[in-house]
Amino acid sequence: MTELPLTSLTRVRRGARHQRTDRAALYDVLDGALSGTLAVVRDDRPIALPVGIARDDDSVLFHGSTGSDFFRRIADGAPVCLTVTHLLGLKYARSLFDSSMRYRCAVVHGTAAAVGAAEKEDALSRLSEHLMPGREADVRPMTAREIAATMVLRLPLDQASVKDNVGSLAEVDGDGEDRTVWAGMLPLRTVAGDPVTAPQTVSGTPVPESVRRAAARIAALGTA
Template sequence: MTTPTPLSPTDRSTIRRGKHRAVTERAALHAVLDAALVCHLGVVVDGAPLVLPTGFGRDGDRMFLHGSTGARSLREAATGVPVCVTVTVLDGVVYARSVFDHSMNYRAAVVHGTAVPITDPEEKTHALRLLTEHIAPGSWDYARRPTAKELAATSVLALDLTEASVKIRSGPPGDEDEDVRAGEKWAGVLPLHSAWGKPEPDPTLVGEWDVPPHVAQRAGTPYA
């Protein structure tokens, strides 16, 4: 039996509020990242916080962030300043008997560290392949690959997953005993289930086209 590899908490990554929801297995961190398509990159720019949605992919214990070389958040992150990346997957809204005890069921990860620019062409191509396959599986082998000009216009940063935390909430509401005994209000969970819809062809397509297998296979399937 394989022993789970634990996260190594630091002062920044130690969960203090709601610490009973902290999950310490590194596999849980990987699972949360693999379930999400968008992360939020936080960095301080000119003395003010800047948090922006960013595409990403994971390769073992590293995650790759990408965007335009003109993106201010990525340019700043590439200078070696501390960054924070968050990912949240929402699983449902928790309706309690009191407004105070309303909550959400979720899986969330927070990663702290220093992002490193990927400049080696081979490693950059590898990172972009992972990103593409994470967001749109099957597209790397189907679509046209990036040109040298497109690669030059794309910024890719690597962030080590060493300093990270995971927090998960699941299950029913945590109402006060007196509210439960009163029996006056309904309580429960409204689950959130996301699924891919029917593919919508680009109106500029010429002639009749079948939906490619890698797209058709994903259509109608659950997301996260």
């Protein structure tokens, strides 16, 4: 497993001790996420949108409408920044200045390319399997029109950084703070609620196993 290169884009400057440079740490952050925030500069203004993501080997896939100016600009070569964050807790220190958050995050810089027609359906299946595992087998196949209306983009993981401050402490010995003030950590996690059946669904239709597997997977990711 290769190390992540340290460049002017990927070197962490604040809290550098929390930077992880092993590629496995990057994969762990991306594989444990369902979405990220994708940013691009459009007409001299920053634009950031949430996107569903799935890692495919050493790249990240995301998709959008072929009619979207945002995604067309990216496909035309506009530099992008993708940020993925797992918020794991709130760190309550004995002062507001030292209070913080516990998290793991990845930032990926680069230029994305549109996936070609021959690979697009497989790429969409990859996204579907990551976001809704097993769902593809439950529903009808995608139509040619639906595939044509969807743009899939691939962002290489050549310029990426990972920051993981899970080991940071809420307090340190000898800091002079009042020990009668409570300090500690409020853990946070993502959970899936009970499935809600659409009202148009035929009465008595069971919730498919793929939905239950997705809920269990999200629960497992939320405790990572």
